[in-house]
Amino acid sequence: MMTGFGMGFGFIWMILFWVLVIGGSIALLAAIFPKLATTHPNGTAVEDDALFILKKRYAQGELSKEEFETVRQDLEQA
Template sequence: MMMFWWIVIGLIVVAAVFLPLSNWLGKNQRTGDSPIQILEKRYAKGEISKEEFEEQKNNLKRK
């Protein structure tokens, strides 16, 4: 009977580590945006200036 509880505790620990990790990884992989779209979103949010936006956009178009 004691072995049963160790298995239950082990499963809870594995779930507590795996579920948040898989959720975090899934969120990072779901974005199908192109680099230009990501750049446009960053500019729209005000994360980068117009000069940075133009410079990075030109860099991306050169590649």
């Protein structure tokens, strides 16, 4: 006589299936849209941060004009 337990541990396979589907979907979206991973929530690109920091340090007087121009040119060439 059946006791009503169904497939036993079959639910584990269903959970594993959905974890793989969701994980695969996330990996696929990350591969299709890699630019989203390189931007901050406010929409600025990661590359813009170095220039922002440079301008901030120059404004605070930590860098001379020559140092600022040299580093800015290096950043723009990279």
